[in-house]
Amino acid sequence: MTDGSPRDRVRSGGASEQPHASYPAPVRHSFQVDLRGVVDLLSAHLYSSPDVYVRELLQNAVDASTARGAAAAGVPVLVECHDRPGSAPVLSVEDEGVGLTVAEVHELLATIGSSSKRDTLLRPGQDYLGRFGIGLLSCFLVSDEIRVVTRSARGGPGVSWRGRSDGTYELRELPDGEGRARPGTTVWLTARPGLEDRLRPATVRALILRYAGLLEQPIVLRTATGDERLTGGPLPWVGRDTEQLLAWGERELGERFLDAVPLDLPAAGLTGVAFVLPQSPSPSSRQRNRVHLKRMLLSDAVDGLLPDWAFFVRAVVDTSALQPLASREGLYEDATLAAVRDGLGAALRSWLTDLAQREPERLQALVRVHALALKALAVHDDELLKLFAPWLPVDTSLGRMTLTEVTRRGPVRYAATTEDFGQMVQVATAESICLVNAGFTYDEELLQRLPEVLPAVDVERVEPEDLAAVLRPVEDTAGLAAAAALVGRCRPVLAPFSCDVEVREFSPASLPCLYTAGDGARFARELDETAQVADSFWAPMLGRIQAATEAPREATLVLNWRHPVVRQLAGPVGEHALRTAVEVLYLQALLLGRHPLRGRETTLLSGALGRLIEGSLDGTR
Numbered sequence: 001m002t003d004g005s006p007r008d009r010v011r012s013g014g015a016s017e018q019p020h021a022s023y024p025a026p027v028r029h030s031f032q033v034d035l036r037g038v039v040d041l042l043s044a045h046l047y048s049s050p051d052v053y054v055r056e057l058l059q060n061a062v063d064a065s066t067a068r069g070a071a072a073a074g075v076p077v078l079v080e081c082h083d084r085p086g087s088a089p090v091l092s093v094e095d096e097g098v099g100l101t102v103a104e105v106h107e108l109l110a111t112i113g114s115s116s117k118r119d120t121l122l123r124p125g126q127d128y129l130g131r132f133g134i135g136l137l138s139c140f141l142v143s144d145e146i147r148v149v150t151r152s153a154r155g156g157p158g159v160s161w162r163g164r165s166d167g168t169y170e171l172r173e174l175p176d177g178e179g180r181a182r183p184g185t186t187v188w189l190t191a192r193p194g195l196e197d198r199l200r201p202a203t204v205r206a207l208i209l210r211y212a213g214l215l216e217q218p219i220v221l222r223t224a225t226g227d228e229r230l231t232g233g234p235l236p237w238v239g240r241d242t243e244q245l246l247a248w249g250e251r252e253l254g255e256r257f258l259d260a261v262p263l264d265l266p267a268a269g270l271t272g273v274a275f276v277l278p279q280s281p282s283p284s285s286r287q288r289n290r291v292h293l294k295r296m297l298l299s300d301a302v303d304g305l306l307p308d309w310a311f312f313v314r315a316v317v318d319t320s321a322l323q324p325l326a327s328r329e330g331l332y333e334d335a336t337l338a339a340v341r342d343g344l345g346a347a348l349r350s351w352l353t354d355l356a357q358r359e360p361e362r363l364q365a366l367v368r369v370h371a372l373a374l375k376a377l378a379v380h381d382d383e384l385l386k387l388f389a390p391w392l393p394v395d396t397s398l399g400r401m402t403l404t405e406v407t408r409r410g411p412v413r414y415a416a417t418t419e420d421f422g423q424m425v426q427v428a429t430a431e432s433i434c435l436v437n438a439g440f441t442y443d444e445e446l447l448q449r450l451p452e453v454l455p456a457v458d459v460e461r462v463e464p465e466d467l468a469a470v471l472r473p474v475e476d477t478a479g480l481a482a483a484a485a486l487v488g489r490c491r492p493v494l495a496p497f498s499c500d501v502e503v504r505e506f507s508p509a510s511l512p513c514l515y516t517a518g519d520g521a522r523f524a525r526e527l528d529e530t531a532q533v534a535d536s537f538w539a540p541m542l543g544r545i546q547a548a549t550e551a552p553r554e555a556t557l558v559l560n561w562r563h564p565v566v567r568q569l570a571g572p573v574g575e576h577a578l579r580t581a582v583e584v585l586y587l588q589a590l591l592l593g594r595h596p597l598r599g600r601e602t603t604l605l606s607g608a609l610g611r612l613i614e615g616s617l618d619g620t621r
Helices: 006-011 035-046 052-072 102-109 116-121 135-141 201-212 242-253 335-358 360-379 382-388 403-407 418-430 443-453 464-470 477-497 519-533 538-548 564-569 575-592 599-620
Strands: 077-082 090-095 143-151 158-164 169-174 184-191 219-223 226-229 259-265 270-276 289-293 296-302 313-319 393-396 399-402 412-415 435-437 459-461 499-504 513-516 555-560
Touching: 052 077, 052 090, 052 135, 052 184, 052 201, 052 296, 077 201, 102 143, 102 158, 102 169, 135 143, 135 184, 201 219, 201 296, 242 259, 242 270, 242 313, 259 313, 259 335, 270 335, 313 335, 335 360, 335 382, 360 382, 360 393, 360 443, 382 443, 393 403, 393 443, 399 403, 403 443, 412 418, 412 443, 418 435, 418 464, 418 513, 435 443, 443 459, 464 513, 464 555, 477 499, 477 555, 477 564, 477 575, 477 599, 513 575, 555 564, 555 575, 564 575, 575 599
Parallel strands: 077 219, 289 313, 412 435, 412 459, 499 555
Antiparallel strands: 077 090, 090 184, 143 158, 143 184, 158 169, 219 226, 259 270, 270 313, 289 296, 393 399, 393 435, 513 555
């Protein structure tokens, strides 16, 4: 018997962490990294475009200058496009920053993902743009070789490092007089075949402006035509009024926005502007906010910066508190980002409240375009519901109205679905009943919440089968008796279709009948139709569902006593003609109510039309 100890497991032939005495000790090996494969992975899944190489080079150069301190303050980073007719373009990026020693080159340039040594290299308490040790790899997206020439401000010889996309590199110490005379770093790239345009002056200039256009650190672009200073200066939204912000937003983002909202969260080191979109996007669409981290562009399409309900604005911000993802093209979801999101949401709410109080006409213009977004906001916020209720629009049987206009007409009656509204709208319009179509997103929730903020308002959901109850009964005594007799003759005709019959007086007089069916009746109708065509496996199951389902209120065919055909049917009409007429009226009501014809109704349609044709032919003979 064994006790499960390592000695027992070895003795019994089981696995053991202890090497057997007769076997050699294990040999430690290193993972072999295919750098070309890593670069392809970065290209396909981490970086959105090879253009990010400019951002990464400038980020490293600016961080190196920051780390050196006063000695590099105000000294521009030099980006030079080297003209070589007949050969691949060459780009160099030069800074007078802290530089690297031989050991630091080994640690930082030859170890993928290493940032621990970098943290000790950089000066504490400074704002740095980068965090990850993979930025230089982005240069392999546009070049098969990276050459770095550097000299450390802390002393030591100059260093030349040449890395290749096949995973090899060369490093040598430079004698005095070779390489850089002053501390700093120069990075050289030669364009890969097919990517020559990425390193040409026009493209490089555009990328510097795109990624680093807001940096305070000066950047000089040197080409065959001379030097051009591209950065430095205040943030473009600071100290601007609304019209100036809108003009800048149109130039920068290519849209004429409806409004501009200044943003300022000092605790998060965030400033910026939120532009109100000129058209309403889908509530499910991703946010496309432009985010700069310490003035370096992160991305033009950052999601999650604003609350979900704020999809009607696009923000442009600069912040020093948020953390980027490894790709530097999105934000890391943490408590800081959640706090910033809440703060920006509060700023937008405050702006909307102020707009309603001071410039209601501008708020009305906003509501006309972004009603859905504002309804989503009002559903979850009592104060904003009170604020926006005067302007939020809904569709009614009497046309598009604001909630204020609807509440002024008395109790608010609504249909919960567009299908229910379609059944009732024609009669409701003719009878001057204000019926709200709450089948659109947020409308029913909004209507149900109205009494919470407006206690004097009554809100009532109306089902199609309820409509018959509010229509006027037949008033004259003789007509009442004839209508009752007509109902008695019509009910057996429609009984196979689970449809009752009533006679009422309603407008318009040109409408002979109305089909009403609530959710329960429609479900029962569909279930019955499915059971008729189901195979032997499904039919018993559907039968059990029908038996277990609570008996729904039947659908109703409401005949209009004001229509001459209905009055004629109440007279001396034969059973055959009556059946045909009632079947045709039933089918007409289904089609007017946009109800699909099921199998039974399709068969009924063919039979009724056939009898009508036969009757017409008999009449001609």
